[in-house]
Amino acid sequence: xxxxxxxxENDPRYPVGRFQRPEQVTPHERMAAxxxxxxxxxxxxxxxEGLDRVQLETPYREGGWTVRQLVHHIADSHMNAFIRxxxxxxxDWPTISTYDEKAWALLHDAAAPVxxxxxxxxNLHARWVMMLESxxxxxxxxxxxHQRRGR
Numbered sequence: 658x659x660x661x662x663x664x665x666e667n668d669p670r671y672p673v674g675r676f677q678r679p680e681q682v683t684p685h686e687r688m689a690a691x692x693x694x695x696x697x698x699x700x701x702x703x704x705x706e707g708l709d710r711v712q713l714e715t716p717y718r719e720g721g722w723t724v725r726q727l728v729h730h731i732a733d734s735h736m737n738a739f740i741r742x743x744x745x746x747x748x749d750w751p752t753i754s755t756y757d758e759k760a761w762a763l764l765h766d767a768a769a770p771v772x773x774x775x776x777x778x779x780n781l782h783a784r785w786v787m788m789l790e791s792x793x794x795x796x797x798x799x800x801x802x803h804q805r806r807g808r
Contacts, residue, residue, distance in 0.1 A: 732774035
């Protein structure tokens with residue numbers, strides 16, 4: 658798996674390329690993104706179905722995290738995103754903190770069964786989708802300050 662070219666080189670860390678923030682997101686595009694969030698837990702469970710311990714301990718790319726670490730990272734990342742959105746909805750441009758994703762992936766709970774994180778994601782995404790589908794245009798205009806990237 659080569660990844661998309663970054664500065665003329667293939668970078669396996671970004672198989673579909675680095676995220677590029679769009680200038681504007683339409684209501685239709687938002688609903689499509691919410692649908693993807695709704696589908697993710699089931700698709701993840703399906704992808705993990707039948708994998709044995711050795712497969713779960715295999716890095717998905719050379720030098721990368723194991724499949725198990727990646728599943729737990731998705732849960733960690735999505736919990737952070739959910740909380741950040743809630744902060745943006747309830748505070749005036751809050752400053753959100755960063756976290757060391759690599760260090761989190763090395764914590765002892767990264768050895769937990771993947772079912773723990775897939776169950777967490779099912780429930781988290783149900784709440785997240787419910788919240789996002791209820792937002793008004795005014796709420797969609799709210800935001801946050803990132804410690805490193807600003808507004």
